Amino acid sequence: MKRPTLKDLAEMTGFSAATVSRALNDHPRISRKAKNRIIETARKVGYQPNLIARGLREKKSYLIGLIIYDLQNSFHAAVTRSILEEAQYEGYQVIIRSTMDHASGVIEAIEDMRRAGVDGIIITATRLEESSLEDLIKEQFPVVQLMRRLEKNTGVQIVPDGAYGIQMLVTHLLRIGHQKIAMIGGPDDLSTSRTRYEAYYQALQENNVPVDRNLVLKGCAFSYETGYKFCKILLRQVSKPDAIVCADDLIAFGAMQVIDEAGLSIPEDIAVVGFDDCDMSAHPRIQLTSVKYDMKLLAQLAVKSLLEQIDGLIPVHKLIDIVPQLVVRKTCGYLKG
Amino acid sequence: MKRPTLKDLAEMTGFSAATVSRALNDHPRISRKAKNRIIETARKVGYQPNLIARGLREKKSYLIGLIIYDLQNSFHAAVTRSILEEAQYEGYQVIIRSTMDHASGVIEAIEDMRRAGVDGIIITATRLEESSLEDLIKEQFPVVQLMRRLEKNTGVQIVPDGAYGIQMLVTHLLRIGHQKIAMIGGPDDLSTSRTRYEAYYQALQENNVPVDRNLVLKGCAFSYETGYKFCKILLRQVSKPDAIVCADDLIAFGAMQVIDEAGLSIPEDIAVVGFDDCDMSAHPRIQLTSVKYDMKLLAQLAVKSLLEQIDGLIPVHKLIDIVPQLVVRKTCGYLKG
DNA sequence: CTGAAAGCGCTAACAC
């Protein structure tokens, strides 16, 4: 027997479709008796409303889209999980799309999702021309951007405060006695990257430490390879650093690998710190000092803000900075002398 | 201006809705001229078909559901990613639900997804009463189970060949000179676990190595904690093992931690091997010997089989075993003597 | 080759 429809229920109970609908959505104007009978039979036959039909009628699907860079990145996975949880809690289901580096992927994903009738979209992918986003926003289509800050501050953007994170890292390194602090960062065309470079410069200046431009290396991705490649370069330099600030944990892993291979020890010879605090960083054999932020909070804010927009409210906060937290582990070393 | 509908296109082009529909779905009986004109204007105004409406009509949503245990588990994330890719390639979008240990979660997820009109569901969660699955299958609702083998072989089940994996591990350990091989496994009520225990016993027997029941410990989850707790017990025993087969990588990480803390070295004092080959296992500071399987293949088969069912075909293969592969790294040690 | 009409399952006026 196939799934019963509302109409089937109507026939079975002898009421009209409208009454059945009212009973199921606890509408005010309905007799207790009718309601009970209908709900009872609905339960008995295992009736489930067809959201597709409802969606068509109501122009609301209770579906949201989530566009994510790379699910396999433990950091993105964490966000995703929290968003899933939060959305489910709010009664929404989530269509996910992982775009990797495909620039066109995001646009395509947005189109596909809209065709599927999602009520709103959360974008965490790093690359997207602002123009296509502006189109959405102009259309008043609910969108939240997570983990990215665009030049033009279009729409709702939720990001951890990267500058503050870097500042904490640099300050901590200086305080415990490191002097020559290098930085390996991400591509310069990402605001995330730039923010971190700037915060690094500023933190040094505030502490009256001269900036050595040779110690600042810019990779073309937040990746293990970047860390590996540029740390090699750092080690070959005349004046080696005694600490390296990496713009994210993956870069830090790459850097650590080079240092290990060179037979140097971390943190005694060179300290290494990362950013994002991914799962692996906590592993006893790694123990990377890093900066973490409250994923759950991030996800909650994103979902909440999206639902506000879906419900027709104007989002109160458009630019939200989440204060991150320093996680001190072994790779940064302890107080020297 | 809001999104144009098919009706709008009809008005703009002067054709009827039916003709527009035919033009857009390249139906045979339509004049080239009409088709061109319609497609042209559709492009111009950025027409996108409303899949919700189409779904209602066609009883097909081009949505599939994916139920996964824990997205943050790098291993599950890998499967998810491949499934996403594959589904997208086939023109389907994916609704994801992460259930963690909630037994009820899976059932609820199935219901929610069906309400949303998914055309089929891939289930990778570990816990689910068979009965609710049987209901689906009796209803002929397309389902594929990934990574799990049920007692009653209901429906399509795709799993890596765990027995073969364990056999490779044990045989390898024996070949390179280990003698007292312990095993830390998962809960006994999971077929995945049982298969691995049995394979362990069998591999020992085949090699004429006596089984020492004290060396077989059964945890209640595939987790770091399990490894940590039971490896502690192993080390306290009179006759310590010289190798430990862990039923998955997480357990292995826990075990390694205990061995590290005890000041023993891996693999010189005790070898450790895992199963699943998660990301972290390849890390230079870890280098866990493990067993891996082709996620991409797994995902492809799952999606393909699901789509076959959706298209009304009877799946050719119902029980599919994927042959895994041994990944030898440092923690198992090398040939002794 | 094209149009008119019906209907997928549901909800919201509007009557009674």
Add this chain to the structure above:
DNA sequence: GTGTTAGCGCTTTCAG
């Protein structure tokens, strides 16, 4: 309180 009607956007007979 309840039923009737209409319609969301689309596809698909069935006529012409």
